[in-house]
Amino acid sequence: MYLTPEEKKMLAGDYGEGTALAMKVLVAIGEAFGAEKMVEISRAHVALSNQDADLWFVEKLVAAGARCRVTPTVNPGFNSDYFRQAGMVSVEDAGIMERTYRAYQLIGARLSFSCTPYLFDNIPRLGEVAAFSESSATPYVNSVWGARSNRESAQSALCAAIAGRVPEYGLLLDQNRKAQVIVEVEADMSDDFSYQLLGYCVPKKIGHRIPVFTGIPPKVTPEALMNLGAQLNTAGAAPLYHIVGVTPEAPDLEAALGGRSPEAVVKIADKDLAETLQAISSPGGRIDFVMFGCPHYSLRQIQEVASLLEGKKLQAELWILTSSYNKEMARRMGLLEIIEKAGGHIVDDTCVDQPCWHHLAGKLGATDSPKCAYYTKRRQMRFVIRSLRNCVQAALKGEIE
Amino acid sequence: MTEIYTFRCHKISGGVAEGEALKSSDDICFYLIDPKSGTVIEEGHAAAGKKVGGKVLIFPSGKGSSVVQADGLYQLSVHGNAPKAMIIKFPDPVLVASCIIMNILLVDRVDEKFYALVEDGDVIRVDADQGIVLLSKKGG
Numbered sequence: 001m002y003l004t005p006e007e008k009k010m011l012a013g014d015y016g017e018g019t020a021l022a023m024k025v026l027v028a029i030g031e032a033f034g035a036e037k038m039v040e041i042s043r044a045h046v047a048l049s050n051q052d053a054d055l056w057f058v059e060k061l062v063a064a065g066a067r068c069r070v071t072p073t074v075n076p077g078f079n080s081d082y083f084r085q086a087g088m089v090s091v092e093d094a095g096i097m098e099r100t101y102r103a104y105q106l107i108g109a110r111l112s113f114s115c116t117p118y119l120f121d122n123i124p125r126l127g128e129v130a131a132f133s134e135s136s137a138t139p140y141v142n143s144v145w146g147a148r149s150n151r152e153s154a155q156s157a158l159c160a161a162i163a164g165r166v167p168e169y170g171l172l173l174d175q176n177r178k179a180q181v182i183v184e185v186e187a188d189m190s191d192d193f194s195y196q197l198l199g200y201c202v203p204k205k206i207g208h209r210i211p212v213f214t215g216i217p218p219k220v221t222p223e224a225l226m227n228l229g230a231q232l233n234t235a236g237a238a239p240l241y242h243i244v245g246v247t248p249e250a251p252d253l254e255a256a257l258g259g260r261s262p263e264a265v266v267k268i269a270d271k272d273l274a275e276t277l278q279a280i281s282s283p284g285g286r287i288d289f290v291m292f293g294c295p296h297y298s299l300r301q302i303q304e305v306a307s308l309l310e311g312k313k314l315q316a317e318l319w320i321l322t323s324s325y326n327k328e329m330a331r332r333m334g335l336l337e338i339i340e341k342a343g344g345h346i347v348d349d350t351c352v353d354q355p356c357w358h359h360l361a362g363k364l365g366a367t368d369s370p371k372c373a374y375y376t377k378r379r380q381m382r383f384v385i386r387s388l389r390n391c392v393q394a395a396l397k398g399e400i401e
Numbered sequence: 402m403t404e405i406y407t408f409r410c411h412k413i414s415g416g417v418a419e420g421e422a423l424k425s426s427d428d429i430c431f432y433l434i435d436p437k438s439g440t441v442i443e444e445g446h447a448a449a450g451k452k453v454g455g456k457v458l459i460f461p462s463g464k465g466s467s468v469v470q471a472d473g474l475y476q477l478s479v480h481g482n483a484p485k486a487m488i489i490k491f492p493d494p495v496l497v498a499s500c501i502i503m504n505i506l507l508v509d510r511v512d513e514k515f516y517a518l519v520e521d522g523d524v525i526r527v528d529a530d531q532g533i534v535l536l537s538k539k540g541g
Contacts, residue, residue: 054472208461
């Protein structure tokens, strides 16, 4: 693999051991994928997770003197002030979160603590080279914004932010961005929830190939696209998808396919979505809580919940996870007050897969996100998966059909 | 009577390792493997209920969020239940970076004949640095 004199200096340790380790990881990835050279990045997003491997790796880099050349945004762990005050975390767990916070501060990250940077504070332009980890973020910046990022891991994205470059392979190259499979959507896609199920059911049918969707209405919402990408990358690995007439690299079917014939054509009907839901949702019954915000809820989704809750009282706990920006907007707009009066909560800077939720272990909840249900299995949470509206109605009744 | 078959492979994360084969036709999310026992706990998974610790794990690719793949492997390593080596078909950057950082042997580009022959319990020796997979099959 060709390295510039500057890159050779980084690898040799001229900029310290931390930068050298970051370069070592990037070079090894590049050689695994047959990259010919490195290319500079202008943006990065690191899927901070506050889990053991995450803290171990970032502290190792900080101790070795690494500092980011490109300031990355970061994922949420949990809001330690909020959960300390609420008495919902142990002193040990809060201490680990504060160590993570400190390590990312020292390495030079923007402490944005949201998994949806692509909706508000780290938005690339068409063709921009970036290093995005986080399973809902990589597909969004590639597919919706038309930027170029491989499906980075939290670690490789952090190495890229430190080195300011990535190996050039995969989705950074034109020829690897063309669709291979046509997915003809015949199902009713009028609700954002349908995209959760569409995303979850497609990977088993197409394998590791880039899909182009047809039959998606042109006024599809950002939230629907967020859901689609998040679930495609929960059930499988699809860091790039195209939608004819919606995403920038698919003005028409031929352009999306790069003039080639598709390797396969898959049809998705209402029945496929219903079967997916049946397979991944717990059966209904009395629920203890509703969890929204995996990925972080947008302001529009918070508005929708608030409109359904106005003047009512919740029978089950209701949690909305979002960015600090959206929470502040919700406060200014009076949405926070409506939701809190009903007995619900908006929490910023927090992910569902964190130790602050241990009181929900063993309980049955409702969510609109298959990703939420999937990653909380290890925390013994169980979920009925339904649309936003049905989940809110369930929280008002304390049970779901 | 043991028969030994030799195949070429492509190194992703280096090293030499030997262990029993464990095949999975489904992609693997390491977060849905119990770190204390090494047992696959994902319902409906092709390898559900099987233990990955010390095995040469053969599967198409990694899946799942970039966060949990690394932590899943890290926890398995800490508890001594990481696979000894992994043979995959489709490298994804998440799995590759995790294996390099955690020093877990990872190879790809093994001939389809290997996949047709290999069964759970066969002994496999992988020399990633030399690019060789040795498959030992017991019986006639």
